[in-house]
Amino acid sequence: MEQIANIVAGLDVEKVRKDFPILGTQVHGKPLVYFDNGATTQKPQVVIDAEARYYENYNSNVHRGVHHLSQVATNAYEQARQTVASFINAAHSHEIIFTKGTTDGINLVANAMSRRFLKAGDTVIISAMEHHSNIVPWQIACEDNGATLKVIPINEKGELQMEAFKAMLDETVKIVAVTYVSNTMGTINRVEEIIELAHAKNIPVLIDAAQAIQHISIDVQALKPDFLAFSGHKIYGPTGTGVLYGTTEWLNKLPPYQGGGDMIKTVTFAKTTYNELPYKFEAGTPNIAGAIALAAGIEYLQGLGLEKVQQYEEELMTYALQELRKIDGLRLIGDAAHRSGAISFLVHNIHPFDMGELLDQQGIAVRTGHHCTEPLMDLFRIPGTVRASLSFYNTKEEVDKLVAGVKRAASMLL
Known part of the structure; x- marks a missing residue:
């Protein structure tokens, strides 16, 4: 069912993932879940x-x-x-x-x-x-x-x-x-x-x-x-x-x-x-x-088709926001009607660095800190955020792992 869901926009994500060698990496003994695409994207073999x-x-x-x-x-x-x-x-x-x-x-x-x-x-x-x-x-x-x-x-x-x-x-x-x-x-x-x-x-x-x-x-x-x-x-x-x-x-x-x-x-x-x-x-x-x-x-x-990529990423963003909003105490930083790529959040009073470290132990890569937007952090009166940024090679299954990972980290830190 998950593979079918990841082809809904006309993009065979499971096939696409095989073009990116690093996506098969293990981190702390767990499959890499890479949600730091806003910092840098991974490279297909052709590159x-x-x-x-x-x-x-x-x-x-x-x-x-x-x-x-x-x-x-x-x-x-x-x-x-x-x-x-x-x-x-x-x-x-x-x-x-x-x-x-x-x-x-x-x-x-x-x-x-x-x-x-x-x-x-x-x-x-x-x-x-x-x-x-x-x-x-x-x-x-x-x-x-x-x-x-x-x-x-x-x-x-x-x-x-x-x-x-x-x-x-x-x-x-x-x-x-x-x-x-x-x-x-x-x-x-x-x-x-x-x-x-x-x-x-x-x-x-x-x-x-x-x-x-x-x-x-x-x-x-x-x-x-x-x-x-x-x-x-x-x-x-x-x-x-x-x-x-x-x-x-x-x-x-x-x-x-x-x-x-x-x-x-x-x-x-x-x-x-x-x-x-x-x-x-x-x-x-x-x-x-x-x-x-x-x-x-x-x-x-x-070659993938940017329209297909955009449609798939929009669907993935919608799903990620929907599931993250269900987490108790999670606060989105920025909730614009039109958005792409990145989701920033905090959970209760947990410092983003602590959340990021515990997610890393679960093989989940996110970005933590002020993201080179320190004046924006000052406007929101926060030290930084946890940022999950998406790409077309991410899947709903990975979103589910992120949500579960955030819940697990929160249970350890609260």
Whole structure:
């Protein structure tokens, strides 16, 4: 019956799980139940193979050699860029900048905006639910220029207060930077409306899609963000990889983030001329193997069918929330009407670290702490949460193990 339930969305989850070698791991003598996908997703064998194949068969630097291996590596690297562009429906592949991850992409934009577009009296808008990676770079940019950082408030359910946001959009605002999906609460923000409202006043928007890209189909030409950043390791690719999408118009406006090889056309001691897009923002030898393996992860997800994945994950989320709500003393942190990926909770007055350790002893991996959203924890007046974050390779049977594990841990700690 359980296997039938896990195929209801047209996705054969039991078959899919076999594509992920690590899911057969034993932890403390028990089968691994991995609910820490918001921190990083596990990798299918095709991703592992793609990275190994690069090093085994055509390891070489890109863009710099006329020899065979360099040309093969360059073709594979640039094909990876095209794969990403197609996945998010970018108008041009040169609008895809390979980065180290979401953090790197946001820092690129914040640094470039700081150097050219921010001054004293200007405003940057973020939200109360942002990851530190979309807070600290903007704090640095504002401090460097005497600009002001303003924060969109949230309600008790963990949803943005859109009327407050509208009131903040004045002539001082130079950029809005918000997350698509909260990494802590799973809240899906109304990014379409945010972008539309900001663009009505000619304000650019950066979307942190680190927690959305693996769950929600994103079409940047329809959504119309000026920038969108995500990490490869959140979408079944390797760590140390990421993508910054930017419109051609905005990428041409921004100065380079770093200097070095490949981002130049000519260099003299008197002056340097910068390269064209996307290379203007890719200084030095890139993570070639990582980009190729990231493309393999994206192609794997596309092969499953993102609509099927989304439907299955929504059903799994509904089931998990339904069962967790039955636990005595469990309090959800964030209860938005529209959510994806993550569920944060506390049980009675049990510290999340204690709950996490006892779940680990049962083979259940969850994340505990403030999840790099410390200001959000302060708003809720809590030290942190237990976060269970879902993927398409999770099952209802695993949700049942989580629920039983939480109950068992609570009985030991209360």
